[in-house]
Amino acid sequence: MKPLLIFRFLLLAFFSLSSHVYADDIVIGMSAAFKGPSKGLGIELFRGSVAYFAHINEGGGINGKRIVLKAYNDGYNPIPAIKNTIDLVERDKAMLLFGYVGTPTVTRILPLLKKYSNMHTYLFFPFTGAQPQREFPYNEYVYNLRTSYRRETEGLVDNFVQIGKKKIAIFYQADAYGRSGWDGVKRALVKYNLKIVGETTYRRGTKYSDSLKQQVDILKKAKPDAIISVGAYEACAAFIRDARDAGMNVPIANVSFVGSENLLNLLINTSNQTGNDYTHNLVNSQVVPSYEDESLPAVKQFKQVMDKYNPVLPVGICDETYKPVKYSFVSFEGFLNAKMLVEILSRMDDNIDKTRLKDVIEDIKDFDIGIDTPISFSQQKHDGLDKVYYTTVKQNRFVPLKSWEGKFK
Template sequence: MNKLHIKHIFFSATLFILCLAATAYAKKSTPPKDPILLGMSAAFTGHSRGLGIELFRGSQAYFNQVNANGGINGRKVVIKYYDDGYDPLPAIRNTINLIEKDNVLCLFNYVGTPTVTRVLPVIKHFNTDKPLYMFFPFTGAQPQREFPYEEYVFNLRTSYRQETWGLVHNLFMVGRRRIAVLYQADAYGRSGWDGVRKALTEKDLRIVAEATYRRGIDFKSSMEKQVKILAAAQPDAIISIGTYEACAAFIRDARDAGLNIPICNLSFVGSENMLQLLNSLERSSGKNYTEDLINTQAVPTYEDTSLAAVRDYRKVMSENPPAPPEEFSKDYNPLKFSFISFEGYLNAKVMSVILTRMMESQKNQSLYSATLSIRDLDIGLDEPISFGRGKHQGLDEVYYTTVSGGQFIPLTNWNRWSK
């Protein structure tokens, strides 16, 4: 082999090695793709903090899995969150920041009727410049389901009208027709109150008594005044539209006053957070505060392991449970499982499908059209998910639960409350 040939081989080998190194360096130095930002404003502080924290944890549990597998089209999904303390004014400020400063793709996982209803005009305003949508708020109120805002919001959960209709119907069927209402004095409370009123009107009945409380009161507050107002009407059952600390305080004072009738709460209440307060009170007092409680839920029980979604949720929440946001974690004990974090998990699961369809489409599909393309999507429940024009709500099933053995279990037979 002559020297010229050896030099040629050496040069070729060197060039090949340099090319490999350059390719490896290029791959190594390629900047990561920008994350997909979803904007969330919710209660991470205050007396309703458990709602925002648990909804966030459930969604984060699912997105953590997505991101660990490379994200969506190489982009990680990040929830950009702000605390609004369940107060409308901070929620408005947060929303403007999320849109103008953070440039989020969409709004996601908002918590509460008083906050969401005040944000709806903001969303409508920003839609004059470019499309902006809210996905899967944790509220069953009507305004985001009706003109002029329904086109900007996609709901996964059922509505308060469906929940209250179901409660009234089932109570009616077991002979409990004198229904009283306790409700939070704001848009949330009035939405639930209106649902009860409409359901009773269908049966030629009316609300026999009603009492209100101001948003933000805690478990230490007295509800004796509200109990007296409702008890005077001798109701057969009470439907409460509130949050967990206030509703737990009402249940405590109602039972202490001897008002031992079914007390029903809507899914928004935060069932496990409310039950923690009542279970703790039972242990310290020796009294029974958890009998004859009925709660509606927007998702199936997380104990039903026959459902694939439940099995997946329980696995990740057991093996890799997300912590609360660090700045809001002080003095908060995360729940292992809850209806709220399960709902957050499902929110993220459906959102991931929508994002995948949007980003993998050959036709540069918009977020809106990607959402409308969802038809009979199996997310591991008995009920498939579909969206479409004029159909911006994915689930319609209402689930009923009651307390047994210190936890909420499915309620399938109402005859125990027959009159």
């Protein structure tokens, strides 16, 4: 409770240039992890979005209205996420909710959206691929830009099976997020009449410094061909470290939520310290294209605004010791989320009204956001993108994975 009280007065920042909220500002609300082991996700997502909003605001906003992003920290925990949502809707009168991070948090605030449905409160582009917001009865109140974990895990399983890696084990977070990934892997394997050969969980909030040897030992016994890891970057990095240390060199795949750059940075640090290479045989599924692909107009624009505005951390609500990553899949996703939202808001012209949101967004067809993939929404289709991108580490950077065969066989 107390930190929340403090937040109210510190009034968390918005974006870089403005600290005041005016009557005709477009207030959008965000609750994410800005502290704790998943802070990198919330902060990078925030930075990517804020960079684009700053760019729009600097250009006069949308029909003269500034976009103000109000953010609160929930530390990746459901109860604070619920409280933040209530505050954002009831007190801050946020027009819409935007850029939430995490499955356990988002899953728990879904009933609030139903509760606030008479106020036309929608959640836009949460940073999670979980099913609950994609299914009845809550799919109505949520619009996703990214695709689902089910798609991500299905893609990973498909690719592994195709190159003959049929014994797939899973390492996952013991909560709704992990369960979502676990469920996706399980369903994907059913297609091939296969089962998960080994599974192990970890507790949410596990730090990189914690040992995950126990989990490694459990999976080692299953002798898997590949491991799919559904977790947050600190725990997943620790798992990779301990698995490699234990001599498990099978491919380890992480899903988009992990925060690829944060994961990689931890592993590179340890590699540098110990001299062992912890970055080999990794594959990360992404829901946005690689920000290294400068042939994409959106990538160019993303780098421009990031360079130009280099958004600071959300004031007062985040762990100040965090070192921002210059570009990342997460901030790129934040950027794309912001760009999509701006497109929706712009389509309302000078009549920006939240009651019209649903109609406007569901009317978007084949919108080119600059990543060479058209985006469409409809009453049935609330996921803007369907595509999953696969990346792997090369020279300490995530690059697109061209050939699964070549990489892993």
